[in-house]
Amino acid sequence: MITEPEAVTSPMIRENITDLIAFAAVAEERSFTRAAARLNVSQSALSHTIKGLEQRLGLRLLTRTTRTVAPTLEGEDLLATLNPCFERIENRLQALNETRDEPTGTVRIVAVEYAIESILWPKLSPMLRKYPAVNVELVMEYEYTDLAHSRCDAGVRYGDQVAEGMIAMRIGPDERMICVGAPSYFATAKTPEHPNDLTEHACINLRLSNHGALYAWEFEDEEGKEIRVKVEGQATFNTINTVIRAALDGHGLACVPERLAKPHLDAGTLKTCLDAYCPSFPGFHLYYPSRQRSSSAFEVVLEALRHRD
Incomplete structure (x- = not known):
């Protein structure tokens, strides 16, 4: 039999848990906008929830300015208590899920567009048909994303760019960046014989999203010594597919992944140098x-992504 005090407090406990989850999201994201998107609620509703929680506790949990949101000392203390509890709950729910015969759950992976299109999706698509209870979310980012901050389970980088302390598993073959141009461009410009000749050519630049600089084209001489060339041209993009599009249109030379250029090389619409x-x-x-x-x-x-020679 449920006593009257339990009937009164149970809804309050459930309300507090929901509001505490909302507080943790805002404190971790340092933004009401990002937290609202993460929780799939409106920003005004989230702000109302946090105000209600602060009023019930009689404490200010967040400091708000026009630009930032940060936990107060009391908020930091509460967050330090909540995170281990939430983690234990998630681990327990995950363990319960794993008692089922069929694999289940969601995996979030952050990667550049090229990796998603050329490797991740072609390998994961058949796996999803085989395991209907498994979900994947592929997040396209060109920056070096912190997995914990982005709430991703894994990321994709070239093998020589993986940070220390991470487990790395090869999912694709070795890559090569090559210099390409359209036949129409080569018809009007002399083919470069050395990377330094590129300074005399129209080139299509790629702007790196992680720090905003232009990508310096990288080559090696016959002795393995690195040659880096900063090129110039009329067109600059921050995605590799648009760089290839501009090269196909004859706007200059481009430095692109060989596998991405191969269909155009086979078709004769791009040539290498x-x-x-x-x-x-x-x-x-x-x-x-x-x-x-x-x-x-x-x-x-x-298992689906593991590279097999």
């Missing part, structure tokens, strides 16, 4: 924290 100076390097690797507790969904994703 400086091949002897274009070395290969470790291809895409999936990386994730060594402390990550592996779920059944994550295991089948790993």
Whole structure:
């Protein structure tokens, strides 16, 4: 039999848990806008929830300015208590899910567009048909994303760019950046014989999203010594597919992944130059924290993505 005090307090406990989840999201994101998107609620509703929680507790949990949101000392103390509790609950729910016969769960992976289109989706698409209870979310980012901050389970980088302390698994073959141009461009410009000749050519630039600088084209001489060339041209993009589009339109030379250019090379709509100076390097690797507790969904994703020669 439920006593009257339990009937009164149970809804309050449930309300507090929901509001505490909202507070943790705002405190971690340092933004009502990002937290609202994460929780799939409106910004005004989230602000109302936090105000109600602060009023019930009689404490100010967040300091708000026009630009930032940060936890107060009391908010930091509450967050330090909440995070381990939420983590234990998530781990327990995950363990319960794993008692089922079929793999289940959601795996979020952050990667550049090229990796998503050329490797991740072609390998994961058949896996999703095989395991209907497994979900994947592919997040396109060109910056070096912090997995914990982005709430992603894993990320994709070239093998020589994976940070220390991460587990890395090869998911693709070695890559090579090559210099290409349209036949129409080569018809009006002399073919470069050395990377330094590129300074005399119209080139299509790629702006790197992680720090905003232009990508310096990288080559190697016959002795393995690195040659870096900063090129100039009328067109600059921050995605590799648009760089290729501009090259196809004859706006200049481009430095692009060989596998991405191959269909155009086979069709004759692009031609290469400086091949002897274009070395290969470790291809895409999936990386994730060594402390990550592996779920059944994550295991089948790993198996699907593993590179096989």
